[in-house]
Amino acid sequence: MTQSPRKTPKDSDIMSIVSTLTRSTPEPAMSTDDTGQHTPMLDVRGLRKVYASGKRSVEAVRDLTFGVDPGELVCLVGPSGCGKTTLLRCISGLLETTSGEVVLEGKRVSGPPEGMAVVFQEYGRSLFPWLTVWQNVELPLKEKGISRAERKRLTTESLAAVGLADFHTAHPWQLSGGMQQRVAIARAVAYEPHVLLMDEPFAAVDAQTRGELEDLVRALWERLGVTVLFVTHDIDEAVYLGQRVVILSSSPTVVLEDVTIDLPAERDQLTTRSLPRFTELRAHVYERVQQAKQGNRPSTPTATS
Amino acid sequence: MTTSMLWRAGRRLLLIAGLPAVLITAWWLATANSTNFYWPPLRTIVEVFGPTWLEGKLTSDVLPSLARLGVGYLAALALGIGIGVAIGSSTTLRATVEPVLEFFRAIPPPVLVPILILFAGIGDGMKVLVIVSGAIWPILLNTVEGVRSIDEVLRDTAACYRFRTRTRLTTLILRGASPQIMTGARQALSIAIILMVISEMFAASNGLGFTIIQFQRSFALPQMWSGIILLGLIGVALSLLFRLVETRVLAWYFGQRDTQQSGA
Numbered sequence: 331m332t333q334s335p336r337k338t339p340k341d342s343d344i345m346s347i348v349s350t351l352t353r354s355t356p357e358p359a360m361s362t363d364d365t366g367q368h369t370p371m372l373d374v375r376g377l378r379k380v381y382a383s384g385k386r387s388v389e390a391v392r393d394l395t396f397g398v399d400p401g402e403l404v405c406l407v408g409p410s411g412c413g414k415t416t417l418l419r420c421i422s423g424l425l426e427t428t429s430g431e432v433v434l435e436g437k438r439v440s441g442p443p444e445g446m447a448v449v450f451q452e453y454g455r456s457l458f459p460w461l462t463v464w465q466n467v468e469l470p471l472k473e474k475g476i477s478r479a480e481r482k483r484l485t486t487e488s489l490a491a492v493g494l495a496d497f498h499t500a501h502p503w504q505l506s507g508g509m510q511q512r513v514a515i516a517r518a519v520a521y522e523p524h525v526l527l528m529d530e531p532f533a534a535v536d537a538q539t540r541g542e543l544e545d546l547v548r549a550l551w552e553r554l555g556v557t558v559l560f561v562t563h564d565i566d567e568a569v570y571l572g573q574r575v576v577i578l579s580s581s582p583t584v585v586l587e588d589v590t591i592d593l594p595a596e597r598d599q600l601t602t603r604s605l606p607r608f609t610e611l612r613a614h615v616y617e618r619v620q621q622a623k624q625g626n627r628p629s630t631p632t633a634t635s
Numbered sequence: 636m637t638t639s640m641l642w643r644a645g646r647r648l649l650l651i652a653g654l655p656a657v658l659i660t661a662w663w664l665a666t667a668n669s670t671n672f673y674w675p676p677l678r679t680i681v682e683v684f685g686p687t688w689l690e691g692k693l694t695s696d697v698l699p700s701l702a703r704l705g706v707g708y709l710a711a712l713a714l715g716i717g718i719g720v721a722i723g724s725s726t727t728l729r730a731t732v733e734p735v736l737e738f739f740r741a742i743p744p745p746v747l748v749p750i751l752i753l754f755a756g757i758g759d760g761m762k763v764l765v766i767v768s769g770a771i772w773p774i775l776l777n778t779v780e781g782v783r784s785i786d787e788v789l790r791d792t793a794a795c796y797r798f799r800t801r802t803r804l805t806t807l808i809l810r811g812a813s814p815q816i817m818t819g820a821r822q823a824l825s826i827a828i829i830l831m832v833i834s835e836m837f838a839a840s841n842g843l844g845f846t847i848i849q850f851q852r853s854f855a856l857p858q859m860w861s862g863i864i865l866l867g868l869i870g871v872a873l874s875l876l877f878r879l880v881e882t883r884v885l886a887w888y889f890g891q892r893d894t895q896q897s898g899a
């Protein structure tokens with residue numbers, strides 16, 4: 331896992347606080363089982379989702395199969411409306427699949443599983459307006475049965491990590507959009523999930539904040555060894571953040587391509603984005619997404635109908 | 636700075652107390668030399684107020700009325716919120732029950748009084764029942780509406796973080812529906828006061844409504860008027876109390892609303 335002490339070359343405050351965050355829960359499941367066989371942290375097998383309301387039915391997701399290894403950071407890209415949110419809701423057990431299954435840490439998902447946190451696309455609406463920032467972050471920890479002292483430590487550290495140490499007593503509606511998003515991230519991080527799902531978390535923040543939040547996610551991921559599935563429609567963001575990028579077709583959705591991002595692990599907004607390899611990868615992903623928008627299906631049939 | 640604050644406080648006081656002062660003065664002057672039996676001078680009414688209400692009748696009539704009001708109102712709150720949460724949480728229950736609710740709500744509660752007398756007699760129980768039967772509807776229907784309008788994303792959040800049932804109920808459902816619940820509770824309060832008086836006019840041996848009717852029948856008009864004024868004062872006091880509770884419970888809601896209005 332990424333537990334080896336790593337020096338943080340970035341000198342911003344946030345990054346140095348992140349490095350003080352420590353993981354107290356056991357590491358996620360091993361990546362190999364007794365037979366030495368490869369078992370992913372998260373396994374999506376033949377997932378299909380049809381929304382049926384009355385006579386009309388929408389096939390949002392046709393056939394999705396992919397896996398995420400423990401400690402991996404995988405980005406999902408696909409055109410708007412291709413079923414990314416639908417997929418995440420199925421993975422997080424909020425929505426029943428029509429067919430196929432989701433397996434998390436060896437267990438089939440049939441309701442919101444333990445050890446998973448989600449940052450929703452509509453992050454502003456995911457915060458409880460009647461609770462303070464502190465209470466919003468602390469409440470899930472209470473529900474998890476974490477002791478008072480430990481809750482205090484986790485809440486303080488995660489709020490500091492997202493740069494909101496001075497806003498404990500504020501209410502969400504007193505904060506800007508970017509700050510609300512950071513509260514949602516702090517809440518997810520404090521929860522110490524094994525798997526973190528993020529649904530277009532930065533779609534509504536300005537470019538500057540976006541870059542900062544991207545680095546924050548990378549830093550938290552490296553520090554905590556958490557498995558991250560990051561959904562976005564921004565190709566740059568996907569290539570910059572991910573170890574892998576899974577490209578989805580337009581609805582009804584299948585996996586178009588699974589691209590390994592062979593960029594150096596050390597990412598930096600300026601240097602990484604100006605690497606020739608970054609440009610190449612981005613162009614490649616861009617091309618595939620464009621094809622997806624024009625309704626291209628994969629040449630190798632992954633879907634049967 | 637302090638003078639401007641004083642100014643503002645003075646202005647507010649003037650705004651709040653201005654119209655009542657004008658009305659009272661007008662009443663006072665208009666009836667000052669009144670010899671009309673039905674419209675006694677306000678001065679006479681004020682003079683009888685103390686002896687009528689503050690000696691004896693406070694414990695024999697005013698407090699029993701207020702106790703019945705309190706019990707009835709609180710019972711209506713508990714029942715209305717409880718049943719409302721249950722109905723609001725279940726789509727099927729809502730579909731089956733809602734038309735029936737609208738029907739019951741449409742029945743004016745005073746017509747239930749004779750029926751309730753048949754079942755519950757003429758004691759305190761009947762009066763409390765009358766209050767509950769009228770005050771419960773706005774609370775219930777608003778609670779259903781409030782529970783239904785809780786944000787889907789908040790529900791998902793509570794599910795993802797695996798909130799316990801109790802926390803879901805208190806932190807998600809009740810707090811989420813609290814703005815609508817308070818709207819219903821406010822409407823219910825004025826209904827409850829009206830029904831408190833009406834229930835005492837039918838069959839009673841004490842209470843504010845009973846006493847006012849007694850004064851009217853014995854042609855003690857100044858005393859009757861003083862009773863009506865007392866009812867008004869009780870109404871104002873209770874609505875002030877209500878607002879005090881509301882500003883505490885819904886501080887987040889008013890804050891959020893104000894920021895949304897001023898920003899963006």
Ligand SMILES: Nc1ncnc2c1ncn2[C@@H]1O[C@H](COP(=O)(O)OP(=O)(O)OP(=O)(O)O)[C@@H](O)[C@H]1O
Pocket residue numbers: 381382383388389390408409410411412413414415416417451530563581
């Ligand atoms: N509750 C629902 N009932 C019926 N159809 C739905 C429902 N939710 C989503 N859909 C449909 O499923 C498809 C996928 O929607 P989804 O929200 O998952 O897309 P998305 O990739 O997250 O889009 P975006 O990038 O805009 O967030 C869309 O065609 C949408 O209209």
Ligand SMILES: [Mg+2]
Pocket residue numbers: 414415416451529530
């Ligand atoms: Mg979406």
